[in-house]
Amino acid sequence: MPPGVDPPEAEPAPALRCVDVRRSFRIGKRVVVALDGINVEARRGGVTGLIGPDAAGKTTLMRLAAGLLLPDSGRIEVLGIDVARDPLAVQARVGYMPQHFGLYEDLSVRENLDLYADLQGVAPAERPARYAELLHMTGLGPFTGRMAGRLSGGMKQKLGLACTLVQPPELLLLDEPTVGVDPVSRRELWQIIDHLTRGLRTTVLFSTAYLDEAERCDTVLLLHEGKLLGSGPPREISGAMEGRSFHAVASLGRRQLQERLASLPWVMDAVIQSGGVRVVTATRTAPDPASVWPPVPDLRFTPVPARFEDGFVARLNDTMGRTAPSSPASAEGGLRAALPPPAQDGEVIVVEHLTRRFGDFTAVDDISFGVRRGEIFGLLGANGAGKSTTFRMLCGLLPPTSGRLRVAGFDLRTAAAPVRGRIGYMAQKFSLYGDLSVAQNLRFFASAYRLRGARRAERIAWASEEFELAPMQDATARDLPLGFKQRLALACALMHEPEILFLDEPTSGVDPLGRREFWRRINGLAELGVTVLVTTHFMEEAEYCDRLAIMAQGRVLSAGTPEAIKATARTASRPDPTMEDAFIAVIEAADNRGLAA
Amino acid sequence: MNQVAFRRLRGLLRKEFLQIWRDPSALAIAFLLPAVLLLIFGYGVSLDARNVPLALVVQRPGALAASFTSAFARSPYFRPRAFLDIQQAERAMQAREVKGVVWLPSDFARRAEHGGNSPIGVIVNGVDANDARLIEGYVQQVWATWLTAEARAQGQASPTPLSAQPRVRFNPAVSSRNYLVPGLIAVIMTLTGALLTALVIAREWERGTMEALMVTRVAMREILLAKLVPYFLLGMGGMAASVAMAVLLFGVPLVGAWWVLAGASALFMLAALGMGLLISSFARNQFVAGQIAIIVTFLPAFLLSGFVFDIGSMPRVVQWITHVVAARYFVAILQSVFLAGDVWSVILPNALALAVMAVLFLGLARAVFHRRLD
Known part of the structure; x- marks a missing residue:
């Protein structure tokens, strides 16, 4: 199939055009609507971002565009070609990188490139030059002999990209290429994308759940639960929010301040950031410190530029109807009023020189940190940084290879059982019983934590009220929306009133409103003295923590308060670094040390 | 292409x-x-029976009975164990110590010497049907061989009027x-x-x-x-x-x-x-x-x-x-x-x-x- 040539006088056909595209899937007996009547056009050139949380329909749209799925109804055109009618013609002109990059893990970098060059019909004579260019662009030159399975997440992502680019496509489809990848690799991927779109006039369709990436796209399509919430340049979406974003500071604790501000009618959004609270007003009016009740004497608001996420939250609020935020902290009556005194003064979790090896692979490499009671402590890092392994050791699920671990005053090597009764654990994957109803799950976990009789009934009643699960009582857990699943999982983890709560990537894939609601609950628990350990790869969520540790390759590269960590990245040209800037600075510093050593 | x-x-x-x-x-x-x-x-x-443990109940030992039991001892198919009474033998079978019982009644020798027609009792454990059939067949074979040999030794014609001569083709070793x-x-x-x-x-x-x-x-x-x-x-x-x-x-x-x-x-x-x-x-x-x-x-x-x-x-x-x-x-x-x-x-x-x-x-x-x- 020769590449299509558009008549010179005509406007080239759009990269992607969807006309009333619908697609549903049958999962067991249920029918899930992945895309519900999408009408959209993405022009040629530049990066079009497909932005939305999990289950928004991003992957389905990508697969439809790649000709891997047929729509139930409607029409989808790529580069002017009807995909359903002529998928081969489309596939000859697009490059597609699926989630997890589509690499053969037991083939080397070079062998993966060779395979895709063979499959894409790259003539052998062209290959040396093409490979040299791709290896240079991705920085994989020194690793051509390494098995793809032994590459880091960021390198896999770049190899996947190189394989799809081995024959330069007109349209590049990238399905969540940055999920769980460290920020340095993420930044490098964006540099490659810029080079492709600016230098080589490639059109890129890029899907992501990270809202901060939207600002790097030329156009965005906002998807939520199979519907298009909006489209246009990202500045247009955040522009509507201009003049409504403020940074609030007061001598009050950040979490109390956030709680107080979030309950005000004129506040649309309030999240913790940079030692204060970032507030978005519901209308374009200046915030009125006097309306805050109970009053906060030294409350000050400074205007800050709007960001993309503000616009997304506003649109979500419009479509879903704004729900008044419940204030979990005050309603947390069921939790232990007086927690038992911590064994050591202050620190309830002590980790010293903790190491875990699997064969010749060191997953956790000599890490040390301490967590104080009532603190929210974050572990920030990419996939494979060692966060989950650390968690499993802290919960007594995995014995450490060496090092010391004390949780709630007990040494986990000798006394794992008493510790388990005092901790709650929420696993990364949905780990409740999908076939049981909400009520059955609650009952089961209450019994599993050995609650009996009146106590059990009381805790179940508390959980269903506190987490607003009552309306979903009889729904099968598997069928719940993601946000509800998260809530139910948290309710089950709190059933036995643990004094320490472990949350392993609790909010990944959840939409911004769901994430905010979840964090409000976490804040409420921390205010009551529950110690919370949380892992995340959302940079902004790191700001919600009291202290955090940045992890990479099994090591803690930096630890401290979010402000202190950000301060290390402060330079003359960058007076107000973001958490991502700080993360990148920390990793680069570690790499330099590694080179020096 | x-x-x-x-x-x-x-x-x-x-x-x-x-x-x-x-x-x-x-x-x-x-x-x-x-x-x-x-x-x-x-x-x-293996679906073949070899060295099958077998109880031999000889109620009245004698020359004829000894010759009969040694025919079993010589057979590659059986590993006979002698018992004196049938109850004991049956208990051994229940305990799965033996897979079958061959029982020579007390009048075995007497009846053999007179009319030449002396019945023997055979009990096999039917739990394993395949084994049971094999054992039954093997016992009959040993018995028939012994009868013929006995008859020849006494200069008489074979007591079994008709005997099949099986010949196995294609898998001669069966x-x-x-x-x-x-x-x-x-x-x-x-x-x-x-x-x-x-x-x-x-x-x-x-x-x-x-x-x-x-x-x-x-x-x-x-x-x-x-x-x-x-x-x-x-x-x-x-x-x-x-x-x-x-x-x-x-x-x-x-x-x-x-x-x-x-x-x-x-x-x-x-x-x-x-x-x-x-x-x-x-x-x-x-x-x-x-x-x-x-x-x-x-x-x-x-x-x-x-x-x-x-x-x-x-x-x-x-x-x-x-x-x-x-x-x-x-x-x-x-x-x-x-x-x-x-x-x-x-x-x-x-x-x-x-x-x-x-x-x-x-x-x-x-x-x-x-x-x-x-």
Whole structure:
């Protein structure tokens, strides 16, 4: 199939055009609507971002565009070609990188490139030059002999990209290429994308759940639960929010301040950031410190530029109807009023020189940190940084290879059982019983934590009220929306009133409103003295923590308060670094040390 | 095939061989598993009765009784234990210490000396029906031999007026190993053919590589061909190793020509690979693919191919079902080629059936595999 040539006088056909595209899937007996009547056009050139949380329909749209799925109804055109009618013609002109990059893990970098060059019909004579260019662009030159399975997440992502680019496509489809990848690799991927779109006039369709990436796209399509919430340049979406974003500071604790501000009618959004609270007003009016009740004497608001996420939250609020935020902290009556005194003064979790090896692979490499009671402590890092392994050791699920671990005053090597009764654990994957109803799950976990009789009934009643699960009582857990699943999982983890709560990537894939609601609950628990350990790869969520540790390759590269960590990245040209800037600075510093050593 | 298409196919084939070489699981399924199965069946499982523990109850010892018991002691089939009364012997049978009881009544010698007709009692444990029938037959044989010998010693004519002279053809040693091992090869081939193919394609689905392949310029037939060729060779390699083991280690005779064996195996391998491809078109993870492959290919090959259980003695409905089990035709060919030689009246119709099944499964696989995820 020769590449299509558009008549010179005509406007080239759009990269992607969807006309009333619908697609549903049958999962067991249920029918899930992945895309519900999408009408959209993405022009040629530049990066079009497909932005939305999990289950928004991003992957389905990508697969439809790649000709891997047929729509139930409607029409989808790529580069002017009807995909359903002529998928081969489309596939000859697009490059597609699926989630997890589509690499053969037991083939080397070079062998993966060779395979895709063979499959894409790259003539052998062209290959040396093409490979040299791709290896240079991705920085994989020194690793051509390494098995793809032994590459880091960021390198896999770049190899996947190189394989799809081995024959330069007109349209590049990238399905969540940055999920769980460290920020340095993420930044490098964006540099490659810029080079492709600016230098080589490639059109890129890029899907992501990270809202901060939207600002790097030329156009965005906002998807939520199979519907298009909006489209246009990202500045247009955040522009509507201009003049409504403020940074609030007061001598009050950040979490109390956030709680107080979030309950005000004129506040649309309030999240913790940079030692204060970032507030978005519901209308374009200046915030009125006097309306805050109970009053906060030294409350000050400074205007800050709007960001993309503000616009997304506003649109979500419009479509879903704004729900008044419940204030979990005050309603947390069921939790232990007086927690038992911590064994050591202050620190309830002590980790010293903790190491875990699997064969010749060191997953956790000599890490040390301490967590104080009532603190929210974050572990920030990419996939494979060692966060989950650390968690499993802290919960007594995995014995450490060496090092010391004390949780709630007990040494986990000798006394794992008493510790388990005092901790709650929420696993990364949905780990409740999908076939049981909400009520059955609650009952089961209450019994599993050995609650009996009146106590059990009381805790179940508390959980269903506190987490607003009552309306979903009889729904099968598997069928719940993601946000509800998260809530139910948290309710089950709190059933036995643990004094320490472990949350392993609790909010990944959840939409911004769901994430905010979840964090409000976490804040409420921390205010009551529950110690919370949380892992995340959302940079902004790191700001919600009291202290955090940045992890990479099994090591803690930096630890401290979010402000202190950000301060290390402060330079003359960058007076107000973001958490991502700080993360990148920390990793680069570690790499330099590694080179020096 | 033009040069670009040829390069695509060559690239895929190279990838497949590299994966087979680097991931030991495929080689293990192709070579280790057959070896283990052959060793278990070759050494462990035997449908012959040898050294069967047997209780001999002699209520009144005497010269005649001694001669009778020594006939049992000499037999390779039995390991007799003497008991004095029948109750004790029956208790031993209940405790599974002996598998049968032969009982000489107290008037055995007297009746033998008079009319020559002296009955003996035989009790066998019917829990294991197969063993029970064998033991019964062997006891009768020993008894008949002894009677004839006794009669000859006393200068009388044989007391049994008529005796059958069984002559076993094609498996003169009547060793169950000789027909189990060739049949087992069919089961092993099913395993390497269907299971391996289904698993490796499911792995491509799981890791998302199939999705990536589909959006390249590769044609579906090229993907299928690139799976067929390596696993065909791997399966035939496993087959050759199994035959070598059968002949060299277990001494199973290979009467027929090796090329007939190779040809029939190739046909069967194609049918098995076709089944594997078909399974992998809808089973998208390795666990499900493995389960389905075992249930729809391995178990039928084991139970319904006539490899252990005779098809002729199955209920009619089950017999009818066996016609869709490809292994059935292959087992018939294998048993013929190994033990009887190239009996064309057996080989040709069965080979034709295999060819039909190969074409059917491969054609179906080609028809259901398309470049979409749904």
